[in-house]
Amino acid sequence: MIPGAPSESSAAARILAPSSRAALRLRGSCMSHGGAMPERAALIEAQIPRLRRFAYALLRGDRERADDLVQDTLERALSCWHLRRTEGNLRSWLYTILYNRFLSDQLRARRRGLHDALTEATELPGIAGGQEAALEHRDLLRAFSALPEEQQTVLLLIGVEDLSYEEAARVLGVPIGTVMSRLSRGRERLRQHMYGNLDDNSLRRNAALRRVK
Amino acid sequence: MRTAGGPVGEDDLQASVDGRLPPERAAIVEAYLAAYPEERERLSQYAEQRKALRAAFAISDEGTPKRLRVAHLLAERRRNRPGRLAQIAAAVLLLAVGGVGGWTAREFVPRLTSSASTILASTVFDDAIAAHRTFSVETRHPVEVGANEEAHLVQWLSKRLGRRLIAPDLSALGFQLMGGRLLPADSGPAALFMYENGKGTRLSCYYLSVDSAEETEFKYREENGISAFYWVDGGLAYAITANAPRKELLKIAELVYQQNSPDGAKPKEPPAPGKPS
Numbered sequence: 001m002i003p004g005a006p007s008e009s010s011a012a013a014r015i016l017a018p019s020s021r022a023a024l025r026l027r028g029s030c031m032s033h034g035g036a037m038p039e040r041a042a043l044i045e046a047q048i049p050r051l052r053r054f055a056y057a058l059l060r061g062d063r064e065r066a067d068d069l070v071q072d073t074l075e076r077a078l079s080c081w082h083l084r085r086t087e088g089n090l091r092s093w094l095y096t097i098l099y100n101r102f103l104s105d106q107l108r109a110r111r112r113g114l115h116d117a118l119t120e121a122t123e124l125p126g127i128a129g130g131q132e133a134a135l136e137h138r139d140l141l142r143a144f145s146a147l148p149e150e151q152q153t154v155l156l157l158i159g160v161e162d163l164s165y166e167e168a169a170r171v172l173g174v175p176i177g178t179v180m181s182r183l184s185r186g187r188e189r190l191r192q193h194m195y196g197n198l199d200d201n202s203l204r205r206n207a208a209l210r211r212v213k
Numbered sequence: 214m215r216t217a218g219g220p221v222g223e224d225d226l227q228a229s230v231d232g233r234l235p236p237e238r239a240a241i242v243e244a245y246l247a248a249y250p251e252e253r254e255r256l257s258q259y260a261e262q263r264k265a266l267r268a269a270f271a272i273s274d275e276g277t278p279k280r281l282r283v284a285h286l287l288a289e290r291r292r293n294r295p296g297r298l299a300q301i302a303a304a305v306l307l308l309a310v311g312g313v314g315g316w317t318a319r320e321f322v323p324r325l326t327s328s329a330s331t332i333l334a335s336t337v338f339d340d341a342i343a344a345h346r347t348f349s350v351e352t353r354h355p356v357e358v359g360a361n362e363e364a365h366l367v368q369w370l371s372k373r374l375g376r377r378l379i380a381p382d383l384s385a386l387g388f389q390l391m392g393g394r395l396l397p398a399d400s401g402p403a404a405l406f407m408y409e410n411g412k413g414t415r416l417s418c419y420y421l422s423v424d425s426a427e428e429t430e431f432k433y434r435e436e437n438g439i440s441a442f443y444w445v446d447g448g449l450a451y452a453i454t455a456n457a458p459r460k461e462l463l464k465i466a467e468l469v470y471q472q473n474s475p476d477g478a479k480p481k482e483p484p485a486p487g488k489p490s
Contacts, residue, residue, distance in 0.1 A: 041283040048281055049272045057270050067281060074286055104430035107467065137269035144266065150459070158231060159263045160270050165233065174435045180224050187227070187259045195258055 041082055047094050057156050059104050073098040092167040099171055143193035151186030154179055230259045241342040253424055317409040334443055338434050340398050341419035341452030342441055344405055345350050349415040356392030366393050370404040374422045376449055380406045381418060381472045386465055388416055423450045442466035
């Protein structure tokens with residue numbers, strides 16, 4: 001079987017064609033209808049603004065797609081409520097669903113050939129243009145979007161969303177040491193973008209510190 | 214995190230930026246920063262940067278749009294939910310008509326429950342990563358049957374798994390088939406195809422037959438430098454495992470997914486290039 005344009009698009013069609021977007025959301029849903037709805041509703045509702053913020057940042061300011069992602073996440077959370085681990089916290093559970101959805105949406109988009117358009121963008125037009133402090137943030141956001149995606153995600157989860165290191169590791173499905181090194185590398189890279197040039201001494205010391213760990 | 218007495222490390226410094234430094238580490242970090250003022254400067258720049266990012270990604274105060282309100286979503290769910298009777302009828306139909314007509318009914322029947330599918334994913338991840346760890350380091354016997362007998366290998370493994378398998382062609386990404394082997398798994402035999410690129414990086418494609426028509430999303434796991442993508446599609450669970458970064462592995466997983474797409478086996482439909490519906 002030779003992969004080529006027709007087979008790629010038919011692979012995408014196989015995923016997308018039989019079902020509308022709504023049906024796509026239903027796929028793999030947990031189909032549970034039990035549980036106390038009002039409690040569930042209130043707990044989830046309280047998290048929506050944060051989820052939107054995270055989705056918005058992941059999708060580089062595309063509000064429409066960010067809200068689609070949040071909607072998918074919420075629908076999944078509502079139908080999979082019984083799978084929520086009681087010991088884990090709701091917030092990181094929701095972030096996990098959202099981030100996994102984000103990754104699989106990216107995969108689908110790639111299969112549709114939209115990958116370049118969606119993830120290689122270097123600007124954050126929606127954010128930069130849509131807020132009052134736009135100019136102040138523009139440089140920062142430009143530098144931020146130049147970071148490797150995995151570092152961006154860690155900086156968002158920890159710096160903006162206030163997740164603990166353990167929670168971020170759980171959301172991303174990576175060891176905590178990986179989270180720490182992405183955090184450290186991301187911050188340093190962003191600092192060099194923002195405050196100008198490299199300081200060789202401090203770089204050397206950072207390397208030494210990481211070895212100590 | 215390290216014990217109270219250990220030397221100051223980068224993790225301590227990051228934790229101090231996030232206000233997550235354990236109290237017993239505070240004094241030692243403070244002493245360190247007193248000795249290295251340029252480090253203090255670096256941390257204050259991180260703190261500034263953190264604040265600026267929070268401001269840039271501030272929560273909008275426009276309120277939650279209706280379509281995201283939980284009450285709205287619940288109402289939609291009630292409207293779209295297939296009735297319990299319909300589900301049972303569909304299940305009966307599926308049993309009655311078997312594989313041929315079952316495809317349509319399948320759409321209405323809950324497949325693997327989600328917890329079962331989580332357990333399956335976790336088992337396959339464990340097994341595939343363990344297999345990769347074991348066999349990818351073998352210099353002399355990484356595979357049971359070599360690529361020189363590819364047709365035989367594929368036929369043999371297909372027969373044992375009861376599914377038509379393919380050994381994906383990953384040469385476009387620089388990986389050549391080395392061969393494959395049969396492996397035991399809890400629910401039956403599993404198949405492993407091993408590949409290698411010019412740099413000596415090895416990659417394994419792990420297949421397990423599953424008793425489910427479910428099609429899952431890609432799942433990702435990373436463990437001590439080994440990363441793996443997993444999905445279920447067309448009665449097979451797949452795990453693609455390599456000592457490679459996520460991005461690179463993703464391309465491989467996509468290629469394997471495409472090549473396993475059953476569309477190639479269907480009667481030819483008029484191609485619709487570039488216009489996925």
